[in-house]
Amino acid sequence: QETSFDKGKKYILGGIEVTGVKGYNEQTVITYTGLRTGQEITVPGEQISEVISKLWGLNLFSDINVYKTKIEGNKIFLELNVTELPTLSDVKITGIKKKKIDDIEKDADLKKGKKVTESYISNTRNYLVNKYKKEGYLNTKVNINTIPDTSEVNAVKMVVGIDKGEKVKIKDISFNGNEKLSEKKLRSAMKNTKEKMVLRFWKKSKFIPEDFDADLVSIVDAYKEKGYRDARITRDSILYNDDSTIDIQIDLEEGDKYYFGEIDFVGNAAYTDEQLSRVLGLKKGDVYNGVLFDKRIADQTKPDGQDITNLYQNNGYLFSQINPVEVSAKNDTIDFEVRIIEGKLAYFENVTVTGNDKTNDHVIYRELRTKPGQLYSKDNVVRTIRELGQLGYFDPESIAPEILDPNPQNGTVGINYAVAEKGSSQIELQGGYGGGGFIGTLGLSFNNFSIRNIFNKEAYKPVPMGDGQRLSLRLQASRFFQTYSFSFVEPWMGGKKPVQFSTSINRTLQFRYNPRTGDADKDQRFVITGATVGLAKRLNWPDNYFQLSHALSFQHYDLQNYQTSLFNFPNGYSNNLAYTIALSRNNTSVNPIFPMAGSEFSISLKLTAPYSLFNNIDYANLGDDPDYQTVGPNNEIIPDAEKIDQEKYKWLEFYKVKFSGNWYTNLFAKLVMKTGMEFGFLGAYNQDRGVIPFERFFLGGDGLGNYTLDGRENIQLRGYPNQSLSGNDGSTVYNKFSLEMRYPITLKPTASIYALSFLEGGASYDNLESYNPFDLKRSAGLGVRIFMPAFGLLGIDFGYGFDPIPGQIEPSGWQTHFIIGQQF
């Protein structure tokens, strides 16, 4: 039965009166309510409660009441009574240094104009007390008073008195009742609560209650690892000393040592008891280790740990539950039952990506390792995140998977990958003086280009993007040289298979300086024109981290009145047509700028056709052929070096083998060890024709490719001057080993910075006969790398070379290397 009271009655609103306002205009409050005189209104009814909740939502009032003042016929008059919250007009903080005050006002949100409520005051107090406790000021007292500010309407001043007291350090941590584990061992089990010690500078002695509680758990865990299942802390007390230090006293009971008894598995159908025992790795008679046992069931510290939970999670059992239960404890033996509810196998339904506001779907979805209809696998989710990060379009640190609508009844699950786009274009524009004149450089590189939109005006925001193609363009010119290069890469040629197509064109012109005119002499020139086409295919065998690539490259050298050390002739030409095949594997994760785990290696072979097998030229005795002879200064017949060289280098003939491998190991926290090795060899098919002067290795220094006209490879070996470890002509064999420790300072998408220290050694030789892989030039040093998307990689390394460079006796000593643009 409804009463008339419940229903409310319809009235015409005759008027509203606002009472209790101090700082606000009555009219303003009425406008906020949205009510208008003359409108229809039901009292009591939804409209009134809407008004009240709307006003509460403003956070301006500490009390709101609506009264009915009078009723005339069908007209109703309302009174809106509010109590305004006072506003903060001024804050005064005492007890701390002046320059810290600003920070505190900001962090504690002590802003002028804030509404002062009780909770605001106590939040501020708690914030400050906790802040100083965390810094080790255990006895911090904060006192907050408010004083009405008469100069403004309804305002208060706030006086915050902070008394930090002395910094409290821990003088002594002592234990009672420990027999099986030493005090030293227990103290080291406490990760964050440490005694005061002069030499330990990386962790200060502080007492923070939350950390202390966590450390008490760690102590018990330390016992659990040794079989003392019943170990417990009976009492912990803190004693205050006079010299503002404290002593901590921990009383504990160790209990007895236990051993594992029977470990039974119940409810497992997908895996046999044997398979599960193997993953568990614990058997009857082993010393009880509760921590390890829990880890083997589900390792909370490693998402990809080798545990039973992951065994199920990686093979479709999303809904599996694994509960270890102690079923009996007889004497010193504990029997366990691992109760498993396997649940239905889960298959993916909707797989979605959000946050891509530049990159097109097709570029992303083809990279996913989790697809609709597939069996759920945690491994594949983790790998998808890693590979999306490596694409370079998204911030690798912020890719977040989100499980959607898990349905244990149907065995279905959805997943969404939330990504955040990051800048992937680099622009380089610079001008400067060098090499006797002005040098201008324009470099553009777009890592997420869309070539099909190149003629679409609307796509220029500021460049067509989103199809995952890479396009780069570089022009550099001065009076004496010009270089142009263009390259394009499509990672999925045709969109059907992950076959990467790449092509590049380049042209370099170099002119000699003419001392007479003081300008470039265009008649003395060296022109190099080249083009490359490559295909790279991801393989599924031996595993799907492998890539096989092919490339065909052509380089034409044209000299006119230009003597170089490369050739014995000033006029002539040379061609280099070569095929390269390479096999590489890369499973580094997650962030390509700072890999934390995994390895990368590649082996490649670059070769030309063996022309000398077919052309019937006897290179050893070319000098005896009248066509290759000339008349010497004393009118005798001598071999013509110019002609012989021209014949030898018409078409370059060589093969080159290279190997490189890098392993990344996460030691602890974010400290990463990079171990690397490299090897390279350049050979000739026909020893009479000889090893070409091109394509050689130059060891030493920063390894930056500043001068690569002759296809040379600069190999980094820090601690030695650039290219100092190879002769003028370069080396044909080299190897190198390195060990690097890296620690990130920040890995934000705007800038990634990490510090490193290294040990490395390498050697280069002119031929295989003198090759000795262990006669190394060694060095050590440290440095820093900064990666910013707009600039690429910048870095500086200080290296000390322990060995002398060839031709000297003193060690190479300290060298400074600037690293620019060279990737990783």
Place this chain on the structure above:
Amino acid sequence: CSEYQKVLKDSDVKKKYDMAEKLYNEGDYKRAIRLFEQIVPQYVGKPQGERLIYFYANSYYQTGDYYLAAYQFERFSKSYPRSDKAEEAAFLGAKSQYLTSPRYSLDQTETDKAISKVQVFINTHPESEYMDEANEMAADLRAKKEKKAFEIAKQYNRISDYHASIKSFELFFKEFPGSVYKEDALYYDYLAKYNLAVNSIYSKREERIGQAKEAYTKLISEFSDTEYKNKAERMNADLDTELQEFKELLEKYEIQ
């Protein structure tokens, strides 16, 4: 220093108000916005605020800044639900949101917002003169969502992941039963099933050929003169041959 600059730096709110309104009426929205920005906070809750916020929102709309226009129109609608301009503001707010929706191949968060905004407009203003345009926008937005799902499912077939393609089309038909892309979707679903069947392992071939033929029947029965007719028939003939060969092979083995 122009008069505009002077007023911009002036502290007199009334002067700014007058100039902003003048600029707005002259169509100089960009300069008007700079003034509105300064004075809107002072007028919130006051009677003039109603006109002002509407002008402010509309200026963003006119200059093509649809994100901010959508936000300001929303603010207007919330603050002045009973305004004479309420309907127009609700429509322009929905339209602004509609215009922020990106192409189908990008994140569709804005599209989802637009769909719900346009739908709210259609529900709350059923008599509106803008109804036709609102319905068009709603259809357009829905088609965009359909195209996205369709293209993703189609791409799985393209990269030879037929299982994923078939599953995605199954979800597509469930989510968008009356899609404008239904004909294409039926064909590509058939194509994926066809590809799976002809590339199938021996033990599953018969079953998969059957599923592909079912998809063919579905396409032809729903769209009897589909543009894919020729291709579909050719594929169907292939399937028949495959099935025939498979059965012959089976018989041969059974005899042996």
